[in-house]
Amino acid sequence: MSGKSYLxxxxxRFSTAGSADDGKSxxxxxMLYDSKSIFEDQYEALExxxxxxxxxxxxxxxxxxxxxxxxxxxxxxxxxxxxFATPKRKFxxxxxxxxxxxxxxxxxxxxxxxxSIILIDARKGIIEQTYRxxxxxxxxxxxxxxxxxxxxxxxxxxxxxFEKIKKETEAFISKLGIKDIxxxxxxxxxxxxxxxxxxxxxxxxxxxxxxxxENIHIGSDHNHVDCRFPVQYVIRPQTDEFHDYRGYAGRVxxxxxxxxxxxxxxxxxxGSTIKSIDTMDxxxxxxxxxxxxxxxxxxxxxISRGDMIVRENNQPNVTQDVDIMVCWLNEKPLQVRGKxxxxxxxxxxxxxxxEVKYKVDINTLxxxxxxxxxxxxxxxxxxxxxxxxxxxDEYKRNRxxxxxxxxxxxxxxxxxxxxxx
Amino acid sequence: MNNYxxxxxxxxxxxxxxxxxxxxxxxxxxxxxxxxxxxxIVCAHIAKKAFYPAKVPFPLMHVDTGHNFPxxxxxxxxxxxxxxxxxxVASVQEVIDQGLTVEEKGFNASRNGIQTVALLKGIEDNxxxxxxxxxxxxxxKARAKERFFxxxxxxxxxxxxxxxxxxxxxxxxMKHFGENFRVFPISNWTEMDVWQYILxxxxxxxxxxxSHQRDCFIRDGVVMFASDVMERKPxxxxxxxxxxxxxxxxxxxxxxxxxxxxxxxxxxxxxxxxRTTERGTRSDDKRSEAAMExxxxxxxx
Ligand SMILES: Nc1nc2c(ncn2[C@@H]2O[C@H](COP(=O)(O)OP(=O)(O)OP(=O)(O)O)[C@@H](O)[C@H]2O)c(=O)[nH]1
Ligand SMILES: [Mg+2]
Numbered sequence: 001m002s003g004k005s006y007l008x009x010x011x012x013r014f015s016t017a018g019s020a021d022d023g024k025s026x027x028x029x030x031m032l033y034d035s036k037s038i039f040e041d042q043y044e045a046l047e048x049x050x051x052x053x054x055x056x057x058x059x060x061x062x063x064x065x066x067x068x069x070x071x072x073x074x075x076x077x078x079x080x081x082x083x084f085a086t087p088k089r090k091f092x093x094x095x096x097x098x099x100x101x102x103x104x105x106x107x108x109x110x111x112x113x114x115x116s117i118i119l120i121d122a123r124k125g126i127i128e129q130t131y132r133x134x135x136x137x138x139x140x141x142x143x144x145x146x147x148x149x150x151x152x153x154x155x156x157x158x159x160x161x162f163e164k165i166k167k168e169t170e171a172f173i174s175k176l177g178i179k180d181i182x183x184x185x186x187x188x189x190x191x192x193x194x195x196x197x198x199x200x201x202x203x204x205x206x207x208x209x210x211x212x213x214e215n216i217h218i219g220s221d222h223n224h225v226d227c228r229f230p231v232q233y234v235i236r237p238q239t240d241e242f243h244d245y246r247g248y249a250g251r252v253x254x255x256x257x258x259x260x261x262x263x264x265x266x267x268x269x270x271g272s273t274i275k276s277i278d279t280m281d282x283x284x285x286x287x288x289x290x291x292x293x294x295x296x297x298x299x300x301x302x303i304s305r306g307d308m309i310v311r312e313n314n315q316p317n318v319t320q321d322v323d324i325m326v327c328w329l330n331e332k333p334l335q336v337r338g339k340x341x342x343x344x345x346x347x348x349x350x351x352x353x354x355e356v357k358y359k360v361d362i363n364t365l366x367x368x369x370x371x372x373x374x375x376x377x378x379x380x381x382x383x384x385x386x387x388x389x390x391x392x393d394e395y396k397r398n399r400x401x402x403x404x405x406x407x408x409x410x411x412x413x414x415x416x417x418x419x420x421x
Numbered sequence: 422m423n424n425y426x427x428x429x430x431x432x433x434x435x436x437x438x439x440x441x442x443x444x445x446x447x448x449x450x451x452x453x454x455x456x457x458x459x460x461x462i463v464c465a466h467i468a469k470k471a472f473y474p475a476k477v478p479f480p481l482m483h484v485d486t487g488h489n490f491p492x493x494x495x496x497x498x499x500x501x502x503x504x505x506x507x508x509x510v511a512s513v514q515e516v517i518d519q520g521l522t523v524e525e526k527g528f529n530a531s532r533n534g535i536q537t538v539a540l541l542k543g544i545e546d547n548x549x550x551x552x553x554x555x556x557x558x559x560x561x562k563a564r565a566k567e568r569f570f571x572x573x574x575x576x577x578x579x580x581x582x583x584x585x586x587x588x589x590x591x592x593x594x595m596k597h598f599g600e601n602f603r604v605f606p607i608s609n610w611t612e613m614d615v616w617q618y619i620l621x622x623x624x625x626x627x628x629x630x631x632s633h634q635r636d637c638f639i640r641d642g643v644v645m646f647a648s649d650v651m652e653r654k655p656x657x658x659x660x661x662x663x664x665x666x667x668x669x670x671x672x673x674x675x676x677x678x679x680x681x682x683x684x685x686x687x688x689x690x691x692x693x694x695x696r697t698t699e700r701g702t703r704s705d706d707k708r709s710e711a712a713m714e715x716x717x718x719x720x721x722x
Contacts, residue, residue: 011429039698066562067581068714077582080565081558083611090429092609104586108568111588224425233442237475245474251439251590256425280473288425292438292471305446329586343591346446403589412595414586 009085012218013092015109017137018119019129020098023150025076027119027188027209028095029060034195035210037084038063060188064095077102079109088214100129103136103377104329107417110137111403114221115144115213122155122185125165131172132362135379138176139325139419141399144216145173146182148209153187157200175365180216184209222289223398227255227263228316228391229309230345230401235294247278247294248303253345253400254393255311256288257295265301266308266318266391272299289400306347308391316391316401323357323383323421325395326374330408330415334374334382340415342386344404350387351406357381381421395419430618437464437606438471439590440569441553444604445471445478447594448551451604452509452544455481457493457500458669459626460555463615464606465504466624468553480507482552484540487514488650488671496627511543536671537721541577544601551594551602559611560698563714569608575599577720612667613692620685629666632683637662643676 016024032038038046042063049071050059064080065071076097084091094109096102110116116137120130137145147169155161162185173181184193185204192198195210207215235247257263261274276283278294287293295309303309310316328334334353342351358367359380374380395402406416427435441464444451453468455461468477481501485494501508513536516522522538544552558565568587573579575597585593594602607615619626636647638657645651647659651673664677665688682688713721 009429010426011432040696041698063562064565066565066714069582078566078584080562081609082565083559083609085611085613105584108586108588112590222425232439233446235472235475239474242474247474249442249471251435278473280470286425290432290435290439291427292435292442294473341595343593345591399589403591405586405588405591405593407593407595412593412597414588414593417586417588 009088009090010218011090011092012115012213012216013094013113014115014117014213015079015094015096015106015113016117016119017096017106017110017133018098019121019124019127019133020075020100022098022119022121023188024098024117024119025061025064025080025095026059027117027148027150027186027194028082028093029063030188030191030194031210032063032082032084033060034191035084035086075099078105086210086214091213098129098133100132100377103132106133107136107140107327107329110140110142111417113140113142114218115146115216116142117146117148117209119148119150119188120165120169122149122151122161122165126168126172128363132377134173135176135360135362135365136327138173138178139327139379141396141419142178143221144180144182144218145178146184146209146212148188149183149185150188152185152192152201153190157185157192157198159201159203162204182206182212184212223254223400224256224288225254226314226316226393226398227257227261227311228253228393228398228401229257229295230347230391231303231305231307231309232346233305234303245296246300247296248309249292249294250346251292252287252289254289254398255314256286258286259283262312263297263309264312264315265303266310266315267389268302268307270299270301271312272297272301274298306345308345310391316393318389318391320386320389321383322386322390322392322404323381324404324418325421326380326382326406326419327417328374328376328378328380328415329417330413331376332408332415333376334380334416336372339409341407341409342384342390342404343407344390344392345401347388347390349390350409351384354383354385357383392420394421430614430621433607433610433614434467434470434618436590436609437467440592440604440606441468441471443592444551444553444594447592448602450547450549451479451551451553452482452547452549453477453479454540454552454554455483455497455501455508456555456669457483457489457497457627458555459615459619459630460557460607462500462624462626463610463618464553464555465500465506466622467606469504476505480509482509482511482543482547482549484511484536484543485513486536486671487512488648488673490627490629490646490669490672492627492629493669500625509543509547511539513539515539516542537577537716537719541720544577549601550596551604553604553606555607556605557610557612557615558608561713563717567605567608569605570594571603571605572596573601573603573720577601579603579717579720581714581718613689616685616689616692620689627669629669630688632663632665632680634661635664635677636660637664637677644679645676646672648672
């Protein structure tokens, strides 16, 4: 890859998912290796540590399993981020753990992805963790999901096995509303259909995994319709040159802002007009997600961190009562009537959990209305009331203004991921 | 003009600006760790962009091992002055003199490990509650596991098995008294991204990064600068070579590469073609398989 072609490339963020030992890390290692993205010193280090562990082949999973305890146990504990580029695209990979006790790390890796690769062991088919991860991917609104039926080498590269798993998976996901779904039979260990087309599966007509990653249409996964600008920080230079300057710094969370636009600041409701959109490189004509810019307004109104600048004729919900789907990430179960800290866009508030509406049975997707205790790794629908108003959109419509995190005020740990309904 | 897409460099820049602003908003007393290397220079550039037209609202801190390349120190002072920033120097020599740590001995002695002592002391003395740094996930396998907001206990230690969930772009900087955070705004950048960005933005760098003539010797296959802080074995003969540095750390642990690349365009061509990682020339990482993880657990950045 030459340096020049690198300048103007699209970025695709993807993550792995699936049950423990399905071969996620091996797959990422294989993809990096076969696309020649591994450096010589990295490969030598891999060879040495594989040999030290007495393994017959070079263990490609060790490329992402970078922590001492991961290498000792041969499992992934926390997300590893890897980067590679082909002449077509630049990729950010999050290799996540399959073990159920590390689900929060899987959610961490998946929350910023445009695409999820879900692995299924061809010998085992779909198991509970496959259901859970697929469900989480759909809740997180990941637009593209690729199911890789892995370890095909252990089932004689059988078309029948592949088709059976594909059918079962299709039946399950039809209820989930994921936009774009693909199936590929692979062997991460041997390299079939990862970067190079398999010679063992003539019956498979589709492309390899890398081909798909390079060509899948990602267009824009951002909302360019509803103008939302959460104010992150107020810039006041206090210098002679910029004596009266007051700029609202933030990252556009949706829509397109232009100088001259009529806007409203929430929660005050005061209106004004955008005077300029500033950056250190000079003023710009339009700002859209995910750009970090600074807005100035024609009128002096009181705006601070946590406020939101929106268009007059398209406003978010302004509410203290929020219904969310929550994915619980902590050993200590969710406490009904419990109080938590909330972070939503640039807002910090507190909340009380009013009620658990239902918990979801991961395997059947049925609502459990009797068992409402939300424990670690459970997913359920809850209602919260916040101490101050939030400016929200449905998560499905906007991942930035539709997401929030729940924090335990005693430990300061992030205990829940919330998607606003 | 209906194509609302950012190219990958703009997207990475926007992410980094967002994170730096988030740090200033969430913490009372943040600091930017500044080594004079390309990654911290890019971070400082991002910080300027984040607060323009105001000045950067936090100081820079340099952990000075006392074994820096003179070019680095010269560049640092000029850079800080132009930026109008406040520079704090956390000196490794000082913590040695105060008996807070002891220096390694022998041919491969390096002050890289005991940097952590000076770093932690600098953070404590100045009561910093967040220290931003230019570490990137693509540098090293333990770094690949880092969060953007990395929580540290009151001893500055990293607990890789128990990191907080980090969801979407919402960063949880809540902490108990005495704890602090390390924050890595350019986590998602690769070496190539950094070079491309430096070229695109016209950012100035220390001369060490560009090809030049220098007295060197070879140790364990790595080209080292024949400085007077490094003891040489009799068989390690000094000769003048045409080299440049891919990373800049301490003179005792940073290897050079033989290179004719004397401008950014040539460096980018070289980076695109190279087959080894940038830390492949860093002897501090080669000490053991988990060298970086162990140092990070102790409080290294
Ligand atoms: N035969 C065969 N073995 C495979 C294949 N892919 C992975 N494996 C083996 O399966 C085991 C687990 O692989 P990993 O890549 O560590 O699995 P993982 O999904 O990353 O596991 P966790 O991250 O701990 O959830 C290893 O012993 C691999 O060598 C494959 O395609 N064929
Ligand atoms: Mg793994």
